[in-house]
Amino acid sequence: MEKMVVVVFDSESGAYNGLNAIKQLHQQADLAVFAVAVIAKDADGTVNVRQSADPGPIGTLFGACLGGLIGILAGPAGVAAGMTGGYVGGAMGDLDRMGINLEFLDDVSRVLTPGKAALVAHVDEYWTTPLDTAMQPLGGTVFRKVRSEVxxxxxxxxxxxxxxxxxxxxxxxxxxxxxxxxxxxxxxxxxxxxxxxxxxxxxxxxxxxxxxxxxxxxxxxxxxxxxxxxxxxxxxxxxxxxxxxxxxxxxxxxxxxxxxxxxxxx
Known part of the structure; x- marks a missing residue:
């Protein structure tokens, strides 16, 4: 099942450990990683991409969605809840194309506070246990959103x-x-x-x-x-x-x- 996954960590080093872990899961065929990136929220609330891979057409869409994700998550915690509508074209942009809604973004924004970092990935996940098991000892909080053809x-x-x-x-x-x-x-x-x-x-x-x-x-x-x-x-x-x-x-x-x-x- 295709999903957008965000795993929030207390530090960038934690996010990079998470990146290595999800790559290992891909190599073990416990899930398939189509695109992945590491983002971080600075003390002033600015969110930036620290590392991103661009695997062709998948990466093009993922990159566009990543831009929309950063735009929403750069706001204060819970900002998404105050936006109008379930899917907001002007604010959401290409996130709509991944079937990502404001409820999901609001959940992530409440945890991704300044100083924290996150792993963002477009995956095909066969079952949830491998990712949860890999991220838990690293201190990662996992959020998932099933992709839909909105x-x-x-x-x-x-x-x-x-x-x-x-x-x-x-x-x-x-x-x-x-x-x-x-x-x-x-x-x-x-x-x-x-x-x-x-x-x-x-x-x-x-x-x-x-x-x-x-x-x-x-x-x-x-x-x-x-x-x-x-x-x-x-x-x-x-x-x-x-x-x-x-x-x-x-x-x-x-x-x-x-x-x-x-x-x-x-």
Whole structure:
């Protein structure tokens, strides 16, 4: 199961010990690490990245999310709780793309106080015990958030709402007097342009998702080389899940695109 994991330590040295420990867990195939970083909160509340790896397309998204994470965690403890909404686009930025909500960030911000550091990782965790067992003697407090495809849902909803808007305008156009049709037609043209922009954005989002899935599969297959037979079976299961999830998302986008093409030809 894909998760964003944050482990808070009392010091940077603790966070680096945690980094070594999670790398060891990856080598042992107890979990898969797709991207990882160490951040620290200075005495003045500033949060900075101390170390980060960038494994291709996964690292690109992870880096963007890390920036959003730092922006939120740089505030005082509990600041996230005072922000409006469950998912706030302006403040959250690319964190939405990882399915990270304000409740999770609020929990982390209450523990990541000035002078402390944290390990931030995008992982595929098969079970929680190995990470908890590794971090506990190092003094790490573990926070987890299961990844969800929030953006897929947002994109699909935006496309359907814009299609409904276009349909309503078409019905208004059909019933309008001749002198009103030109104004309504202009609105329809603008809505068609908006709809095409949304489907173009959805296609780009899916292309990024395909690249990320390919990178994750490569990480897992490389990990499987040194894994036990039992671990290989688990890794193969994870690979199949990633590929099946991607295929499901591709099919959903394909259906949306076909519906949009039909709407744009009316």
């Amino acid at each position: 953006v897929d849902e947002q994109i699909d909803r935006d496309i359907r709402e814009t299609q409904a808007e276009l349909q309503a305008l078409q019905e208004e156009y059909d019933a309008a007097a001749a002198e009103q049709k030109a104004k309504i037609q202009a609105k329809m043209d603008a809505t068609r342009t908006k709809l095409q922009t949304k489907i173009d954005a959805a296609n780009k989002w899916m292309k990024d998702a395909e690249q990320q899935a390919e990178s994750k599969v490569a990480v897992l297959k490389d990990q499987a080389k040194a894994a036990s037979d039992k671990q290989k079976a688990q890794i193969e299961k994870q690979v199949n899940e990633i590929q099946a999830n991607l295929a499901k998302r591709q099919e959903k986008l394909k259906q949306s695109a076909a519906s949009v093409r039909e709407a744009l030809t009316v």
